[in-house]
Amino acid sequence: MTLTLTSVSKTYPDGTVALKPTDFHVAPGEIVSLLGPSGCGKTTLLRIVAGLETPNPGSQVKFGDDDVTELPVERRKVGMVFQSYALFPNMSVRGNIAYGLKMQKLPAAEIDQRVAEVVRLCKLEPYVDRRITALSGGQRQRVALARAFAPRPRILLLDEPLSALDAALRDTLRDELAGLLRKFGITALFVTHDQDEAMAIADKVAVMSHGTVVQVGPPEELYRNPRTRFVAGFVGHAVHLEGQVAGTTLRTQGGMLTLPRDGENCEVFVRAEDVAITPNGALKARVESSVFLGTHYRLGLSGITAGILYSNHAGLAAPARGTDVRISIDPSKLLLIDQSGATP
Amino acid sequence: MRSSTFVRLCLLPLFVFTSAFLALPLARLILSSGSGEAGWGIYQQILTTPRYTTALVQTVLLSLAVTAAALAISTTAGLFLARNRFRGRGFILSVLTLPLAFPGVVIGFLIILLGGRQGLFAQLTDGKVVFAYSMLGLFLGYIYFSIPRVLLTVMAATEKLDPNLEEAARSLGASSAQVVRDVILPGLAPSLVAAGAIAFATAMGAFGTAFTLATNIDVLPMVIYTEFTLSANIAMASALSIILGFVTWLLLVFARGFSGSSAAAGG
Amino acid sequence: MEYSRAKALQLGVTLLTCAFLLVPALQSVLAGVTRNYFIGISSGFTLRWIAEVWELYAHSIMLSIGIAFACLVSTLVIGVPAAYGLARNPGWFSRVLEEFISLPLAVPGLALALALLQLYGSVKGFRTSWTFVLVGHVLYTLPFMVRSVLAVLSVMDLKTLEEGAASLGATSWRRFWDIVVPNAMPGILAGALTVVTLSIGEFNLTWMLHTPYLKTLPVGLADSYASMRLEIASAYTLIFFIIIVPLLMAMQWASQRAQRIAA
Structure with a gap:
């Protein structure tokens, strides 16, 4: 089922603009993540798609060819996984999963069959008759997913589905969730503020900021070709290299850098993993901090840009604090963001 | 049906019932308090008639004494029961909390069994100790129903x-x-503070116990009752009720603001 | 030792209080089954007084049970949806409404009864019917039901649970029955037991509202205290205890359970 949003916007009664007019398209079977910091409008967008929030007049939400803008949530046939899961504590796992099917007034035999199918898919067989309170966080998440998926929704919506879990569990469950969503083969939209989560699960990521979608694309494209400063900073924590651009060179405080192409009207960004400490590097910097993180050292460098530039240094030893080092950056790793007519 | 419509519909029965049987009657009560011969001057009349002021002062003093005693007793017993575990604790706890919803009349009768003319103390002292129908009897009766409430809090x-x-x-x-x-x-x-306010408010308005014991004592509820039934002075009964109701309500609102817990009177 | 002296004092106060509450209750139980209270237990035990009470006051007892049941049904029908409405609509209107319906907890029953009498006393069919007493009981017990249910509802994430049900296709009505009522059950149960217990023991309002043909159990009690011999009054009190004590115990158990959930 395709999802098409046309000039969807939301202004709260107190005047807060949660979502500026947005156009958005999700192809059938596609898993799309809405990524952004808190307050960027991603949850509002999801809740408008769900029908839990009424958009401003003039907005249009379509599932396939069906205009659902005016439909209340209970008639939209969407599946929703809530941040807190919202599992019904008065029902067993089975009761929760069967609830949506019961609302469709399906015959009991059909309900049982579908519940069994979804339970198998989500590997919940040992827990079907348990109470919700007797489940672990990860099991609850699977029940929430199974419950949302069982009534064969047109679109599956997930609101920060991993944020209620312990950090230790989150990575494993993230991969598990990605696997399950692929198995379901359903159009899915999910909200997260964690870029790793977005990249690991989604086919396509929509980065949001201040109530607008700033860039949509596959994870690789967002990472390698961010089109705005915000995307560069939010996805992969790229740091702005300040200096004067002249043709294909950038003059920083610490020395000259070669750009991959003509950088007129561009700002230059770089990520910590692309900043290398080499004896004959083109730039000069001073080590301000050095933290050992197991796989690498994280060095904070001054003297190149106004703030601190970080370098992930993979060597067996790191230069001491206060020493001067030489830095090199592969020109192909530099991110050039065109500022002519750009959005923030 | 929009869900906000449904929520409003859920409040409708409450709204109708409360309007018909609480708001309107209370409004009528206020109106009739001013419809006597003295008009709204009736409130001034209350403050200048010794019979009413004595009753008011007497009721307040009695309620204060009951509150102080109930707080002292219940805090002592409550701390002891909360901090000690021993055989029979459960039994003592039930005895101390079960009278929670005994009606005032029953408590009045129990005080008569203790201190009436044929009561326990009279039997033990050859009829010399009789206190049920005095201020002491009323005091004990009010303490009886205040203890469980304060203790639980x-x-x-x-x-x-x-x-x-x-x-x-x-x-x-x-x-x-x-x-x-x-x-x-x-x-x-x-x-x-919350428990004390409940005890005070309950004692102020206690009718059942006063009805059985206070045939000769002027406490406010009894004065209201006689004004209404014997003197048929509806305006005065209404005005006194309003004063009584307003004072207790104000006190409980204050106490709730102080403690955040809900208060329940009765008895 | 100072520590144990303090403890002994506490124990003394506790036991004395216990005796104060228990002794007269036991006296009334004993008096209700003693052949002649003035002679004492040596006169022997009898169930005669209880039988006499039943003959004299059976209709009062049955009336009280009937009114308590009707009161329960009314407070359920009015109070449970209302608590849900208040929980879903937290704003100044709900706070004022909750405060207002709680007035009968603070304002003495005598004042409420006077108010009701003056407004509806002249409505003949209503004034003389048992529903007039019922109205007083509902007025007095309703805030207990509403607060008990509201306490449980306001600690759960009602909004999200309902959104969950709605996203699965449940209408407002279904959500109320499938999600709200089952999860509010501990509060409903505690509220229900409180309502029944308070209704059966209610005297202050009832004494003013009742008619000679509509004597409830406590009104009958007051009547027996004033006009019957001590043994009959005691036997009647004993019957009252037999009805009310189990209810009180159940009520306390249920309230504590609901409070644990709401804490």
Whole structure:
């Protein structure tokens, strides 16, 4: 089922603009993540798609060819996984999963069959008759997913589905969730503020900021070709290299850098993993901090840009604090963001 | 149906019932208090007629005494029961809390069994000690129904007190009396205020007990009752009811603001 | 030792209080089954007084049970949806409404009864019917039901649970029955037991509202205290205890359970 949003916007009664007019398209079977910091409008967008929030007049939400803008949530046939899961504590796992099917007034035999199918898919067989309170966080998440998926929704919506879990569990469950969503083969939209989560699960990521979608694309494209400063900073924590651009060179405080192409009207960004400490590097910097993180050292460098530039240094030893080092950056790793007519 | 419509529909029965049987009758009560011969001057009349002022003062003093006694007794017993585990504790707890919803008339009768002309004390002293129909009898009756309420509040509050505070005070060298004074009572203070307010409000409005015991004592509820039934002075009965209701309500609102807990009167 | 002296004092106060509450209750139980209270237990035990009470006051007892049941049904029908409405609509209107319906907890029953009498006393069919007493009981017990249910509802994430049900296709009505009522059950149960207990023991309002043909159990009690011999009054009190004590115990158990959930 395709999802098409046309000039969807939301202004709260107190005047807060949660979502500026947005156009958005999700192809059938596609898993799309809405990524952004808190307050960027991603949850509002999801809740408008769900029908839990009424958009401003003039907005249009379509599932396939069906205009659902005016439909209340209970008639939209969407599946929703809530941040807190919202599992019904008065029902067993089975009761929760069967609830949506019961609302469709399906015959009991059909309900049982579908519940069994979804339970198998989500590997919940040992827990079907348990109470919700007797489940672990990860099991609850699977029940929430199974419950949302069982009534064969047109679109599956997930609101920060991993944020209620312990950090230790989150990575494993993230991969598990990605696997399950692929198995379901359903159009899915999910909200997260964690870029790793977005990249690991989604086919396509929509980065949001201040109530607008700033860039949509596959994870690789967002990472390698961010089109705005915000995307560069939010996805992969790229740091702005300040200096004067002249043709294909950038003059920083610490020395000259070669750009991959003509950088007129561009700002230059770089990520910590692309900043290398080499004896004959083109730039000069001073080590301000050095933290050992197991796989690498994280060095904070001054003297190149106004703030601190970080370098992930993979060597067996790191230069001491206060020493001067030489830095090199592969020109192909530099991110050039065109500022002519750009959005923030 | 939009869900906000449904929510409003859920409040509708309450709204209708409360309007018809609480708001309108109370409005009528206020109106009729001013419809006597004295008009709205009736409130001034109350304050200048000794019979009414005596009753008011007497009721307030009695209620204050009951509150103080109930607080002292229930806090002592409540702290003891909350901090000690022993055989028979459950039984004592049930005895102390079961009278929670005994009607005032029954409590009046129980006081008669203790201090009436044929009561326990009269039997033990050859009829010399009879107190049921005096101020003392009323006082004991009011204490009877105040103890469970105050006790439950105190015990609930004691269980919420952090035992580490007490241990900290002990570790700093405080004696047990000092611990009570410096840690426990300040910690219980909000609940004690709430419980005291409930006890006071209940005592102010207690009718059942007064009805059985206070045939010769002018406490406010009895004065209202006689004004209404014997003198048929509806305006005066209404005005006195309004004063009584307003004072108790104000007190409970104040206490709830202080402690955040809900208060229930009765008896 | 100072510590144990303090403890002994506490124990003394506790036991004395216990005796104060228990002794007269036991006296009334004993008096209700003693052949002649003035002679004492040596006169022997009898169930005669209880039988007499039943003959005299059976209709009062049955009336009280009937009114308590009707009161329960009314407070359920009015109070449970209302608590849900208040929980879903937290704003100044709800706070004022909750405060207002709680007035009968603060304002003495006598004042409420006077108010009701003056407004509806002249409505003949209503004034003389048992529903007039019922109205007083509902007025007095309704805030207990509403607060008990509201306390449980306001600690759960009602909004999200309902959104969950709605996203699965449940209408407002279904959500109320499938999600709200089952999860509010501990509060409903505690409220229900409180309502029944208070209704059966209600005297202050009832004494003013009742008619000679509509004597409830406590009104009958007052009547027996004033006009019957001590043994009959005691036997009647004993019957009252037999009805009310189990209810009180159940009520306390249910309230504590609901409070644990709401805490």
